[in-house]
Amino acid sequence: MGFSVDVVDIENRKDSLLSFLDMISKYKLVITDRFHGAIFASITGTPCLALPTINHKIIESDFWFRKLKTKTFVCKNSDELEKRISFIPEPYEYNSSFVKAMYYHILFSVLENNTISVSNPVQDCIISRRTVRSWEDYTVNKILLYDIIKSGVYAPSGSNAQCVKFKIIQDKERIFSIGKECFRRNINLPPVVIMLGYDFGIEKTINFDHQNKTWELLKYQDIAAATQNMQLYCESIGLSCCWLSFFTNKRQEFLNSINIKDNNIEYLSGLAIGFSKSKSILETEHSGLSIERKNIENYIL
Numbered sequence: 663m664g665f666s667v668d669v670v671d672i673e674n675r676k677d678s679l680l681s682f683l684d685m686i687s688k689y690k691l692v693i694t695d696r697f698h699g700a701i702f703a704s705i706t707g708t709p710c711l712a713l714p715t716i717n718h719k720i721i722e723s724d725f726w727f728r729k730l731k732t733k734t735f736v737c738k739n740s741d742e743l744e745k746r747i748s749f750i751p752e753p754y755e756y757n758s759s760f761v762k763a764m765y766y767h768i769l770f771s772v773l774e775n776n777t778i779s780v781s782n783p784v785q786d787c788i789i790s791r792r793t794v795r796s797w798e799d800y801t802v803n804k805i806l807l808y809d810i811i812k813s814g815v816y817a818p819s820g821s822n823a824q825c826v827k828f829k830i831i832q833d834k835e836r837i838f839s840i841g842k843e844c845f846r847r848n849i850n851l852p853p854v855v856i857m858l859g860y861d862f863g864i865e866k867t868i869n870f871d872h873q874n875k876t877w878e879l880l881k882y883q884d885i886a887a888a889t890q891n892m893q894l895y896c897e898s899i900g901l902s903c904c905w906l907s908f909f910t911n912k913r914q915e916f917l918n919s920i921n922i923k924d925n926n927i928e929y930l931s932g933l934a935i936g937f938s939k940s941k942s943i944l945e946t947e948h949s950g951l952s953i954e955r956k957n958i959e960n961y962i963l
């Protein structure tokens with residue numbers, strides 16, 4: 663059986679590449695075990711599930727696919743692929759000028775500076791995370807939610823009390839009310855909010871001296887540590903978050919009204935989790951201050 667080979671020469675190579683990318687961009691989903699398959703899907707914003715090759719290429723690129731917020735997800739095996747298939751995001755709206763803007767200029771800057779800085783994946787995650795306030799409608803499946811909560815559970819806890827508890831809220835009405843309460847206006851939140859509470863029924867906390875408030879700060883610090891662990895894990899897998907705080911004087915009353923109450927649990931904050939709207943432009947400032955951080959010296963006393 664014969665086969666044909668497209669001849670790509672120096673004159674037509676750019677057109678060949680762009681028409682190939684156009685073709686890939688028309689698919690709803692690419693499933694591939696070829697590194698280049700994953701690259702082409704990533705460039706065109708086409709949802710892609712990539713299975714490992716016999717070498718390191720796809721596995722080791724997983725971090726970059728996530729960091730660059732592509733729609734390529736590396737699945738370790740066919741079981742994971744099956745789970746992922748249930749929440750394939752919408753593709754980006756692809757056009758070839760985007761390829762030029764997104765990729766060529768990065769390549770040029772690498773060439774110009776003659777260096778690629780080697781970074782630490784955890785710090786990259788810390789630095790690239792941004793609070794998101796504009797969301798796609800896709801929900802996050804249960805397996806991932808459990809992984810996210812696991813990151814919260816593994817946060818440090820004062821006196822090793824381990825009493826941060828997590829309540830998954832997925833019904834639209836309550837999420838709408840939470841948004842309204844936190845933001846004082848009708849706001850679009852993603853389809854999942856995890857409420858974080860401190861469990862005063864746990865043996866250790868029962869012995870905390872509530873009278874003289876010796877342990878008072880632990881609950882806030884433990885909840886914050888768990889929340890940030892969850893935010894960073896989300897960032898590492900391409901999900902986004904918005905930390906939700908409630909007005910102190912009204913918090914309990916409000917939470918009771920939407921039936922977020924459990925024995926011995928004091929709910930302190932929430933975390934909205936979802937897929938950032940692909941075309942959303944992140945805020946450059948919030949509450950009158952720039953989101954950009956200043957030079958590190960400014961923060962050292």
Ligand SMILES: Cc1cc2nc3c(=O)[nH]c(=O)nc-3n(C[C@H](O)[C@H](O)[C@H](O)COP(=O)(O)O)c2cc1C
Binds near residue numbers: 905
């Ligand atoms: C304790 C705490 C409470 C927050 N509460 C809210 C909130 O209720 N609503 C909101 O939109 N963002 C909230 N945020 C997010 C901050 O506004 C955000 O972290 C800040 O603007 C810096 O932006 P960045 O997270 O993108 O770096 C909260 C953050 C923290 C740490």
